[in-house]
Amino acid sequence: xxxxxxxxxxxxxxxxxISAAASPERxxxxxxxxxxxxxxxxxxxxxxxxxxxxxxxxxxxxxTWSAExxxxxxxxxxxxAAHPEYGVMGLLHTDATSTPEAALAxxxxxxxxxxxxxxxxxxxxxxxxxxxxxxCFIVDRYGLVVEVWQAAFTSADTLLERLAYWSGLAxxxxxxxxxxxxxxxxxxxxxxxGLNALSPEQIARGDVDGDGxxxxxxxxxxxxxxxxx
Numbered sequence: 001x002x003x004x005x006x007x008x009x010x011x012x013x014x015x016x017x018i019s020a021a022a023s024p025e026r027x028x029x030x031x032x033x034x035x036x037x038x039x040x041x042x043x044x045x046x047x048x049x050x051x052x053x054x055x056x057x058x059x060x061x062x063x064t065w066s067a068e069x070x071x072x073x074x075x076x077x078x079x080x081a082a083h084p085e086y087g088v089m090g091l092l093h094t095d096a097t098s099t100p101e102a103a104l105a106x107x108x109x110x111x112x113x114x115x116x117x118x119x120x121x122x123x124x125x126x127x128x129x130x131x132x133x134x135x136c137f138i139v140d141r142y143g144l145v146v147e148v149w150q151a152a153f154t155s156a157d158t159l160l161e162r163l164a165y166w167s168g169l170a171x172x173x174x175x176x177x178x179x180x181x182x183x184x185x186x187x188x189x190x191x192x193x194g195l196n197a198l199s200p201e202q203i204a205r206g207d208v209d210g211d212g213x214x215x216x217x218x219x220x221x222x223x224x225x226x227x228x229x
Contacts, residue, residue, distance in 0.1 A: 032200055034143025036122035041092060041100040041107065046117050050087065051143045055167030057087030058159055059137045061127055063098040064106055068152050069134035073112055078156035079163070080114050086163045090116035091123060093133055140166050142204040172222040174198065174206045181226045188219040 034048035051057050060076060062069035076088035090112075092103050100118060107116055119127060126137070126145065136159070138147040146166050153159045174184040188206045190196045192214055198206065206214050208221045 031126055031145040032143055033122055033126065033137075033139060033145060036120050038117045038120040038123070040115050040117045041104045042116075044115070046115055048122075048143045050089075050115070051139050052141055054087035055085045055141060056146075056163045057089065057139045058163060059089045059091050059139060061091045061093055061133055061135050061137070063093040063095070063133050064102045065097050066133050070106065072134045072136070072152055073107075073110070075153055075156045075159055076114055077112055079159055082156075083160065083163070086160075086167070087139075088114045090114065091127070091137075092116055092118050093127070094118055138162050138166055140201070140204070142201075144201045144204055146201055171205065171208045172218075172225055174202050174222075176202070176205065180222060182223055185219040185223040185226065188214055188222060189216060192216055192219070 034051065037045070037047040040046050058076065058079065060069070060072045062072060064070070073090055076090065079086055080088045090103075090107075092098065092100065094100065103116060127135075132150040134152050136149040136153065137145050138149075140146050147162060149162075172180045172184055174187045184206070187196065187198065187202070191198045191203070191206075198214070203214055206218050206222070208218050208225075209215075
């Protein structure tokens with residue numbers, strides 16, 4: 001029965017056109033940081049597996065000499081205290097002044113308990129594209145950067161809005177419009193067949209069986225979910 005259903009779906013997928021507008025583009029979106037491995041300023045190890053613990057995470061690049069970026073850490077504390085389902089982390093820009101030792105003293109003085117780590121190669125390549133400080137990276141639970149703010153957040157509420165938006169996108173929502181329907185399944189199958197290319201973020205959202213790749217089975221699972229089967 002499932003094979004017959006998949007065959008019918010496949011025949012529809014081949015003929016159904018997908019608009020290019022279904023694949024929104026965002027600066028640096030889709031960059032994976034799940035493979036990062038670094039050390040926190042207190043000596044603890046940290047890696048990309050941490051993102052799987054949260055619905056979405058905010059990683060703020062800061063420096064001890066930047067009062068504006070230091071103020072962002074206070075917003076991270078507000079978010080963490082009120083919404084433990086979201087991850088918050090500091091990414092320290094290091095130089096002669098902004099050292100791990102100076103950062104640790106600052107963090108301990110203010111009582112921040114969330115992770116603060118230094119750049120590894122993965123984060124260094126990403127941050128190197130723009131040396132703006134502060135800048136905030138919103139990372140989804142798959143370890144993909146989904147949004148970059150090259151400016152300071154003015155309030156914790158603004159940051160929470162962005163985290164809530166990205167955590168609210170369900171598995172299978174490939175076009176990221178908040179609704180799971182046949183279009184999502186069509187996009188998956190057309191990608192599998194080489195008829196359209198999805199971004200890394202869209203691929204992660206379409207991988208509903210969690211095997212690390214997109215297949216016809218993912219499309220079938222999405223269409224069954226859309227039809228409440």
